[in-house]
Amino acid sequence: MSDLTFAPGGSPRDPANDVPRAAPEPLAHYISRAPFDPYAVEGMTPAQERFYRASQWRMVWWKLCRHRIAVLSGAILLAMYVALPFCEFLAPYDLDTRNTDFIYAPPQRVHVFFDGHLVAPYVLGFDYRLDMNRLARVYTPNPSKRQTLRFFCRGDEYALWGLFPGSLHFACPAQAGQLFLLGTDRLGRDLLSRIIYGARVSLTVGLIGVAVSFTLGIVIGGIAGYYGGWTDILIQRVMEVIQSFPHLPLWMALSAVLPVTWSPLLVYFGITLILGMIEWIHLARAVRSKLLALREEDFCTAAVLMGARPARIIGRHLLPSFMSHLIASATLVIPSMILGETALSFLGLGLRPPMTSWGVLLNEAQNINVVALYPWLMFPVVSVVITVLAFNFLGDGLRDAADPYH
Amino acid sequence: MFGYIIRRILIMIPTLIAISIVIFTIINLPPGDYFSTYIAELQSQGEAADLVKIQFLMQQYGFDRPLWEQYLYWVGGLLQGDMGYSFAYNLPVTQVVGDRLFLTFVVSFMTIVFTYVVAFPIGVYSATHQYHWSDHLLTLFGFLGLATPSFLLALVLLYFANVYLGISIGGLMDPQYVDQPWTLPKILSVWEHLWIPVIVIGTAGTAGMIRRLRANLLDELQKQYVVTARAKGLHPLRLLLKYPLRMALNPFISDIGSLLPHVISGAVIVSVVMSLPTTGPMLLEALRSQDMYLAGSFLLFMAFMTVIGVFLSDLALAALDPRIRMQTGRTR
Numbered sequence: 001m002s003d004l005t006f007a008p009g010g011s012p013r014d015p016a017n018d019v020p021r022a023a024p025e026p027l028a029h030y031i032s033r034a035p036f037d038p039y040a041v042e043g044m045t046p047a048q049e050r051f052y053r054a055s056q057w058r059m060v061w062w063k064l065c066r067h068r069i070a071v072l073s074g075a076i077l078l079a080m081y082v083a084l085p086f087c088e089f090l091a092p093y094d095l096d097t098r099n100t101d102f103i104y105a106p107p108q109r110v111h112v113f114f115d116g117h118l119v120a121p122y123v124l125g126f127d128y129r130l131d132m133n134r135l136a137r138v139y140t141p142n143p144s145k146r147q148t149l150r151f152f153c154r155g156d157e158y159a160l161w162g163l164f165p166g167s168l169h170f171a172c173p174a175q176a177g178q179l180f181l182l183g184t185d186r187l188g189r190d191l192l193s194r195i196i197y198g199a200r201v202s203l204t205v206g207l208i209g210v211a212v213s214f215t216l217g218i219v220i221g222g223i224a225g226y227y228g229g230w231t232d233i234l235i236q237r238v239m240e241v242i243q244s245f246p247h248l249p250l251w252m253a254l255s256a257v258l259p260v261t262w263s264p265l266l267v268y269f270g271i272t273l274i275l276g277m278i279e280w281i282h283l284a285r286a287v288r289s290k291l292l293a294l295r296e297e298d299f300c301t302a303a304v305l306m307g308a309r310p311a312r313i314i315g316r317h318l319l320p321s322f323m324s325h326l327i328a329s330a331t332l333v334i335p336s337m338i339l340g341e342t343a344l345s346f347l348g349l350g351l352r353p354p355m356t357s358w359g360v361l362l363n364e365a366q367n368i369n370v371v372a373l374y375p376w377l378m379f380p381v382v383s384v385v386i387t388v389l390a391f392n393f394l395g396d397g398l399r400d401a402a403d404p405y406h
Numbered sequence: 407m408f409g410y411i412i413r414r415i416l417i418m419i420p421t422l423i424a425i426s427i428v429i430f431t432i433i434n435l436p437p438g439d440y441f442s443t444y445i446a447e448l449q450s451q452g453e454a455a456d457l458v459k460i461q462f463l464m465q466q467y468g469f470d471r472p473l474w475e476q477y478l479y480w481v482g483g484l485l486q487g488d489m490g491y492s493f494a495y496n497l498p499v500t501q502v503v504g505d506r507l508f509l510t511f512v513v514s515f516m517t518i519v520f521t522y523v524v525a526f527p528i529g530v531y532s533a534t535h536q537y538h539w540s541d542h543l544l545t546l547f548g549f550l551g552l553a554t555p556s557f558l559l560a561l562v563l564l565y566f567a568n569v570y571l572g573i574s575i576g577g578l579m580d581p582q583y584v585d586q587p588w589t590l591p592k593i594l595s596v597w598e599h600l601w602i603p604v605i606v607i608g609t610a611g612t613a614g615m616i617r618r619l620r621a622n623l624l625d626e627l628q629k630q631y632v633v634t635a636r637a638k639g640l641h642p643l644r645l646l647l648k649y650p651l652r653m654a655l656n657p658f659i660s661d662i663g664s665l666l667p668h669v670i671s672g673a674v675i676v677s678v679v680m681s682l683p684t685t686g687p688m689l690l691e692a693l694r695s696q697d698m699y700l701a702g703s704f705l706l707f708m709a710f711m712t713v714i715g716v717f718l719s720d721l722a723l724a725a726l727d728p729r730i731r732m733q734t735g736r737t738r
Contacts, residue, residue, distance in 0.1 A: 246712060253693055256696075
C-alpha cells in the first residue's frame with residue numbers, strides 16, 4: 001500500500017499502467033491590481049449605505065410611507081391646514097353674507113354637460129314658491145336659468161387676515177346669480193363658505209389644545225417618571241381622580257364657568273385650555289412609563305455622574321429617545337379635542353356666534369325637524385368626520401412608524 | 407381576595423374625597439352665587455324678594471359661612487341622602503331628580519352590555535381573520551364609528567326610527583307613561599325605546615373596544631405557546647378559546663374603566679338631542695342657570711358611577727387573574 005500515492009482530487013494511480021504525462025500547464029494566476037482593502041467584505045453599496053446610516057427620523061418617514069392610508073390622510077390634513085389662511089379667497093361668499101331671497105335653499109349641483117357637450121361649469125338658478133299647505137319654501141332648479149360660474153373673480157369684499165382689503169375669490173356665482181353648493185341656512189347664508197370659515201376655529205382648537213396638553217403632559221409626566229417615589233404616587237392619584245370624571249360633563253361644567261362677558265376670542269382660548277387641561281393625562285402616562293424604564297439606562301447614569309441637572313437629563317437625553325412615540329400619541333389626542341369642541345358648541349356651551357366653528361354650525365341642526373326638512377344643514381358633520389378619521393389614520397400610521405428599528 | 411377588596415376600597419375613599427372637592431370647587435368658580443343673582447333679578451323687576459325664605463335657605467346651606475364649611479355641609483348632607491336644594495326648581499334636589507338617576511344607570515348599564523356583546527365576537531373574528539377583506543371592512547366601520555359624533559347618529563337614527571318604525575320621537579317611554587308609577591307596560595315601553603340610545607351611545611365605545619381586543623389578541627396569537635399548541639394539532643377553535651383568548655380578556659375587562667366615562671359623556675349629549683329623561687338635559691340646564699347643587703350632585707353621581715364601575719371591574723379582574731390579587735396595583 002505504501003507505493004500508492006494520492007494525487008489531490010485524482011484517483012489512485014495503478015503503477016502497472018503508469019504512463020508519464022506531459023507536465024500540466026501552470027494555472028493562469030489572477031492578480032488584482034486594486035489596492036488591498038481589508039474591509040471590502042463589510043463595504044456597502046451607496047443604496048445600502050443610505051439605508052444603514054439614515055437618521056431615526058428618516059427611517060420613521062420611510063416606514064410611514066409604507067402605510068398608504070396614513071400618508072393619504074396626512075396629505076388631506078396638510079391641504080386643509082394650508083388652506084386655512086386663505087379662507088377668504090376660497091369661500092365663494094363672505095361669512096355673514098345674507099341672501100334673504102334664498103332662505104333654506106337646497107344645495108345646487110354643478111353641471112359640466114349641456115346638450116351632450118362639455119361646457120364651462122354652470123349651476124341652475126332656482127324657481128321659488130311658498131307652499132302654503134306645508135308652509136315650506138320650495139326651490140326647484142330651472143333648466144332655462146343657466147348660470148355659468150366665474151373663476152378668479154371679484155365678489156364679496158373681505159379683509160384678508162383682518163388687514164388687507166380684497167375681493168378676489170376662487171369661484172363666484174354668475175352676475176346676479178347664486179352659488180350654494182351646500183345650500184343655505186335660516187338666514188340665507190351660504191353653508192359652504194361658513195364651513196370653510198369654520199374650519200379655522202375647528203382645526204386650530206385641536207392644535208392649540210394639544211400644545212397645552214403636550215406641555216403639561218411632558219412636564220408632569222416627566223416629574224413623576226424621573227423622581228418616582230412619593231411624587232410619582234401623588235401625581236398618579238391626581239391623574240386617576242381626573243380620569244374618573246366623564247370628560248364631557250366636566251368640560252361642560254368648566255365652560256359654563258367662563259364669564260359671559262368675555263370676547264369670543266377669549267372664550268376660544270378658554271375652551272382650548274379646558275380641552276387641553278384634561279387630555280394631558282394620556283400623554284403624561286406615556287411619558288411617565290417610558291421615563292421609568294429609561295432612567296435606569298447607562299447613558300442616563302452617565303449624565304447624572306457628569307453633573308447634569310434633572311431638567312437637562314429629561315429634556316436633552318430622555319425625551320428625544322421617545323419623541324416619536326409622543327408625537328404619535330399627540331396626533332391621536334387631537335381628534336378627541338375636535339370632537340369635544342364640536343360637542344360643546346353643539347350644546348351651546350362652547351363657542352358662540354359670531355365665532356364660527358363646525359360645532360356652532362351644527363347647533364342649528366339640533367332638532368329632528370331640521371334633519372327631516374333641511375338635511376344639508378348636517379354637512380358640517382361630514383367635515384368633522386373626515387378630519388377626525390384622517391387624524392386617526394395618521395396617528396395609527398405614526399404609532400406603527402414611531403419605532404423604526406423593529 | 408378579601409385583603410385585596412379591603413385594600414381596593416381604602417384606595418377608593420381618598421379618590422372620592424378628591425373628586426367631591428374638585429366638583430365643589432368647579433361649581434363655586436362662577437362669581438356670585440345663586441341668591442345674589444336671584445335677589446338682584448327680583449329687585450331689577452321691582453319686586454320684593456321673599457327675603458325671609460332666602461335668609462332661611464342661605465342659613466340652611468351655610469352660604470354665609472366660609473367655603474370649606476359650605477363644603478362640609480354639602481358632603482355631610484350627601485352622606486345622609488340630602489343632595490341639597492335646587493334653587494331654580496325651588497325643590498330639594500332629590501325630588502327634582504326623581505327617576506333620572508335610575509334611568510341614567512339603566513341606559514349606561516345596557517350600553518355597556520351592548521358594547522361587550524357586540525365587540526367581543528367582532529373583535530375575535532377580526533383578529534383571527536387578520537388582513538382578510540372582512541377584517542378591513544370591520545376596521546373601516548370601527549374607525550367610522552369612532553369618528554362620527556354621537557349626536558349626529560342620534561338624529562339620523564331617530565329620524566329613521568320615526569319614519570319607518572313609527573316609534574315616538576325622543577324620550578325613553580311612550581308619552582302616556584311619563585310621571586306614572588312603574589308598571590309592566592311602562593317597563594316594556596322603556597325597553598322598546600331603549601335600543602336607539604343604547605346603539606347611539608355604544609357605537610364609539612364598541613369601535614374602540616373592537617380595536618383594542620383585536621390588537622391584544624393579535625399580540626397573543628404570535629406567541630410561541632400558540633405555535634406549540636398548533637403544532638401539536640390542537641383544534642383551532644379549542645386552541646383559541648383555551649389560551650390566547652383568556653390572556654386577551656384581561657384588558658377587555660379592565661377596559662371598563664375607560665369605557666364608563668365615555669359612555670356617560672356620550673349619554674349626556676345624546677340624551678340632550680333625544681330629550682331622554684336622564685341626567686344629561688337637566689345637567690345642561692343646571693349648568694346654564696348656575697343651579698349649583700343640582701349640577702354638583704349630577705357631576706358627583708356620574709363620577710361616582712365611574713369609580714364604582716372601575717372598582718367592580720378590578721374585582722372581576724382579580725377574580726379572574728391571580729397575579730393581580732397578589733399585587734396592590736392595577737394592571738391598567
